[in-house]
Structures are given as structure tokens and as C-alpha cells.
Amino acid sequence: MKVKVWGARGSIPAPITPDHLRAQIREVLIDFSRRPHADGNDPEGFMASQPGLGGFGGNTLCVEVSAGPRRIIIDGGSGLRLLGYELMAGPCGKGQGEVHLLMTHFHWDHLIGLPFFIPIFVPGNVIHVYAVQPDLENVFKTLFQKPFFPVPLEKLGAEIVYHTLEPRKAIEIQGFSVVPYQLDHPDPCWGYRIHDRNPDSKEPGKVYSHCVDTECTRVSRTELGEDLPLYQGVDLMLFDAQYTLTETIEKVDWGHAAASLGLDIAIREGIKRVWFVHHDPASNDQKIFSAESQARRYYDSQVKSARRSGITIPTVEWSFACEGETLEL
Ligand SMILES: [Zn+2]
Ligand SMILES: [Zn+2]
Numbered sequence: 152m153k154v155k156v157w158g159a160r161g162s163i164p165a166p167i168t169p170d171h172l173r174a175q176i177r178e179v180l181i182d183f184s185r186r187p188h189a190d191g192n193d194p195e196g197f198m199a200s201q202p203g204l205g206g207f208g209g210n211t212l213c214v215e216v217s218a219g220p221r222r223i224i225i226d227g228g229s230g231l232r233l234l235g236y237e238l239m240a241g242p243c244g245k246g247q248g249e250v251h252l253l254m255t256h257f258h259w260d261h262l263i264g265l266p267f268f269i270p271i272f273v274p275g276n277v278i279h280v281y282a283v284q285p286d287l288e289n290v291f292k293t294l295f296q297k298p299f300f301p302v303p304l305e306k307l308g309a310e311i312v313y314h315t316l317e318p319r320k321a322i323e324i325q326g327f328s329v330v331p332y333q334l335d336h337p338d339p340c341w342g343y344r345i346h347d348r349n350p351d352s353k354e355p356g357k358v359y360s361h362c363v364d365t366e367c368t369r370v371s372r373t374e375l376g377e378d379l380p381l382y383q384g385v386d387l388m389l390f391d392a393q394y395t396l397t398e399t400i401e402k403v404d405w406g407h408a409a410a411s412l413g414l415d416i417a418i419r420e421g422i423k424r425v426w427f428v429h430h431d432p433a434s435n436d437q438k439i440f441s442a443e444s445q446a447r448r449y450y451d452s453q454v455k456s457a458r459r460s461g462i463t464i465p466t467v468e469w470s471f472a473c474e475g476e477t478l479e480l
Contacts, residue, residue, distance in 0.1 A: 152347045152357040153217050154387055154426075155477040158210030158230020161364065161393050161407065161429030162260050166209035171435065179204070206436035208474020211260040212429060214389060216359050218347050221325040224252045225343060225361050230474065231264030238270050246275025251324050254282040255363065256340035257290045265291075266300050276309035281316055281324070283331050283341045288313045316341075319377060326350060332381035334365035336406040344381050357480040360385040360422075363429050366399070367391070367408040370415060385422045386480050388413065392427035392471065395442050396449075410446035414467065418453060421465045426472035443471040 158164075167175075183197050198204060211228030224234065235243075242248040248270055255261060270276050280287060291311065295304040304311070316322060318341070321330045326349045331341040342365065347356040360381055369375045375382070382388065390413035394402060399409045410427045417425050427446070430439050450469070457464045 152359060152386075152480040153215075153477060154359055154389075154480065155215045155217075156230070156389075156426065156428060156472050156474060157213040157215060157234045158228040158264070159207050159428040159430055159472050159474045159476075160209055160211050160228075160260075160432055161391075162211070163432045164209050164211055164229045164260075164263075165430075165432035167206065167436075175206075203436070203440060205473065205475075207430050207439050207471065210474055211263065212363060213264055214361065216327070216345055218326070218349060221327065221349070222251065223324055223327055223329070223345065224250065226255055226261040227252065227263070227265040227268065228261050229264045229267075232267040235264075235268040235270055239273075243270035243273060243276055246273045248273070248276040250276065250278045252278065252280045253329065253343055253361075254280060254284075254287065255334070255342065255361070256282075256336065256338055257284065257286075258338065258364070261364075262290070262294060265294060266302075270309060271311075272302075272308040274308045277312060278309050279312045279314060279324075281314040281322070281329075283316045283318055284339060285315055287315060319380075323348075330380070332378040334362060334378075335368040336364045336366065337404065340364050340406075342378075342381050344385070357386045358384055359480070360388040362413070363389055363391045364393075364406055365391045365408055366404070366406050367412045367416075370412060372419075382416050382420045382422065385420070387424045387426065387478060388417060388422050389426050389428055389472070390417075391429045392442065392446070393429045393431045395445060398431075410442065410469075410471070411449045414446065414450050414453070414469065417467045417469065418464050422467060424478070425467060425469035426476070426478070427469070428472050430471070439471055446471075 210230035212226045213228045213230030214225040216223045328346040330344045334340045334342045343361045345359045391408045392410040393407035396409040
């Protein structure tokens with residue numbers, strides 16, 4: 152199973168401004184010129200020593216889960232536009248494509264890529280869209296109509312097939328078993344547990360869990376109740392970390408969480424790896440890096456205090472994900 156983040160921002164696209172880019176380039180040039188080996192001949196070595204150089208990206212949420220040619224897309228944030236270009240190089244470009252798109256909810260940051268997803272305009276393509284919310288088709292009708300968009304839904308080209316999902320009930324899509332579980336967000340939002348059940352493989356199959364957007368007001372096993380399986384037996388969890396822990400206290404009911412909440416759940420449930428996304432558009436890359444350092448201190452302190460108490464806790468690999476990041480499970 153391969154997971155790629157096509158958009159890691161939340162709320163609204165937040166492209167880097169020219170002023171900010173210039174300031175960043177200036178800092179990099181100064182840093183490069185101060186290095187003892189800086190003779191201008193080793194830019195690659197310098198770049199490799201600066202893993203965070205590219206920042207977190209500006210596009211909003213869109214995630215691709217794939218295994219060979221089998222593919223599921225989650226959410227149509229502005230990152231979906233870029234994925235659309237890539238898909239056009241395959242069957243979608245010939246009008247022979249089949250796309251499977253799961254929607255978590257219909258806030259703008261999860262929709263705005265849809266009118267710029269080129270495969271949707273190619274006759275012959277079939278776009279399957281899935282959501283628990285029964286108003287899925289109405290949302291598409293609203294989105295693709297004047298004066299919001301010049302091309303109405305019925306003239307899009309591709310066939311759109313709507314699927315209403317039942318809460319917590321598995322559906323088979325492209326050899327993946329997909330189960331929607333409820334998250335904690337002001338308008339209903341559904342996360343997805345995706346288990347690769349490729350019938351051609353003898354392996355048990357990897358599990359990806361999509362937990363964005365959520366304030367995670369329910370943390371304990373009892374509170375999570377019937378939504379607990381979203382966090383169990385998971386190889387990779389994508390979790391909402393729009394805010395720092397202090398900000399979550401200031402922004403109660405805004406529908407987003409901090410990394411420490413995801414780490415608490417990951418440690419308790421033995422989740423192997425966590426990616427944090429839905430970065431706040433008000434946060435520049437530096438602030439997101441500092442939120443990551445704050446979360447690192449929190450995680451290390453949890454590990455140390457467990458050790459002091461003689462408790463063994465599972466190791467969780469985690470990081471704040473950036474746009475374009477890909478992980479093979
Ligand atoms: Zn969002
Ligand atoms: Zn939202």
C-alpha cells in the first residue's frame with residue numbers, strides 16, 4: 152500500500168508569498184555561504200542536509216491510497232488538481248478511467264479542487280464519489296452551477312456515480328475494505344479505515360486510517376465507543392494537527408486537534424506510524440516546525456515517564472507531513 156499526501160493544509164490554500172520566498176532564499180544563501188565546503192560545487196549535498204527546506208506546501212487536503220493500479224482518493228481539496236494532471240497520463244486521459252473518491256465532509260477546503268480535476272471533464276471517465284452524508288449529489292449540483300462555476304454538472308463530460316455509505320459498515324472498493332467512522336467536527340465529518348484486502352495476496356494487508364478534520368473531543372476507549380476501530384490495528388494514521396495544544400484550548404469547537412492528542416491515541420492503540428496534517432493557513436512553515444518540536448518534546452516526555460514507571464509503550468514513528476510526501480507501507 153502506498154499513501155501520498157497531495158495537499159496537507161487546512162481551511163484554505165496557503166501558498167508561500169513572494170516576500171516570504173525571497174526571505175527564505177536569502178536565509179538559505181547565507182547559510183550555504185557560511186559552510187566551510189561552500190565553494191558552489193555541492194548544492195546537492197547542502198540540500199540533502201536541509202530536509203525541511205521545501206516547507207509543508209500550500210494545497211488543501213487530498214490523499215491518495217493505492218496498491219499497484221488500484222487507487223482510492225480521499226477528499227477534493229486543492230491538492231486534487233495536481234493528482235488530476237497525473238491521472239490524465241493514464242486511462243483517464245483516454246476517457247477510460249475509473250476514479251474512486253471518498254468525501255469526509257463538504258467544507259470548502261475539501262471541495263475546491265473538484266472543479267479543477269481534469270478527469271471529470273473527459274467523456275468516458277467514470278467518477279465514483281462516496282460519502283456518508285445523504286446530500287452528496289446536492290453538494291455536487293451546487294458546486295457545478297453558475298455563478299460559482301461556468302460548467303453545470305450535467306455538462307461535465309465524465310459520468311458521476313454517487314454512493315451513500317452507511318456509518319461503520321464496510322464497503323469493498325478496488326480490493327480495499329473501507330469503513331467510515333465518525334470524527335468530532337462542527338458539521339458531521341467521517342474518517343475512513345482502509346484495509347488493503349487484495350485477494351491476490353496472501354499477506355494480511357496494511358491498514359490506513361484517515362482522521363481529519365477532527366477536534367478529537369473523544370479520546371478514551373469508552374468515549375470513542377463504536378468509532379474506536381478507526382484507531383485500532385492501524386499501520387498509518389493521518390491525524391489533524393491544525394493547532395498547538397494551547398491553541399486548541401483557545402479554539403474550542405473549531406473542529407481541529409493538536410498532535411499530542413493523536414500521539415496519546417497512537418501510543419495507547421499501538422499505531423505504527425502517524426502523519427499530522429491540516430496545517431493552519433495562518434501558520435508559516437517555521438511555526439509548523441516549531442509545533443512539531445513541541446509535539447516531539449511531548450512524545451519524548453510520555454516515553455520517559457512510562458519508562459520511569461516501568462511501563463513498556465510501543466514506539467510510534469511520526470512526523471508532520473508535507474505536500475507530496477509519499478509512504479510505502
Ligand atoms: Zn478541513
Ligand atoms: Zn472541516
